[in-house]
Amino acid sequence: SSGINAEYGGKSITVPAKYTCATSNCIYMAQCKLCGQGEENTYFGQTMQRFNSRLNGHRSHFNEMDYMKSALSVHAKEKHPDQFSMGLTMYRMAVIRECQPQ
Numbered sequence: 344s345s346g347i348n349a350e351y352g353g354k355s356i357t358v359p360a361k362y363t364c365a366t367s368n369c370i371y372m373a374q375c376k377l378c379g380q381g382e383e384n385t386y387f388g389q390t391m392q393r394f395n396s397r398l399n400g401h402r403s404h405f406n407e408m409d410y411m412k413s414a415l416s417v418h419a420k421e422k423h424p425d426q427f428s429m430g431l432t433m434y435r436m437a438v439i440r441e442c443q444p445q
Contacts, residue, residue, distance in 0.1 A: 352382050362438035364395035369441050371397070373415055373434040377423050386414050387439075394438050398431060405430040 362369065370389050378384035390397040404413035405427065410420045415434060419427050426433060 358437040369438045
């Protein structure tokens with residue numbers, strides 16, 4: 344099956360279409376849509392949780408008290424303070440591969 348393409352470090356990454364929000368034990372990517380593609384605008388994370396549960400964790404930090412608890416909300420607050428209320432919608436999110444539980 345085909346996937347979506349993203350760019351990081353001048354290289355194209357194909358995100359397999361087989362991964363869903365229910366995928367667990369995975370490495371995921373968040374790329375700021377407001378900044379565009381680039382290393383400084385891309386975050387990689389690893390979770391043993393379901394992907395959607397991990398995103399809910401990031402989502403819960405898009406507020407004035409907790410924004411320092413997530414790299415995604417810190418980026419939004421520092422780089423896009425006028426759009427901070429967009430929350431995770433300012434990011435292009437995808438699971439890029441599965442990994443083994445540690």
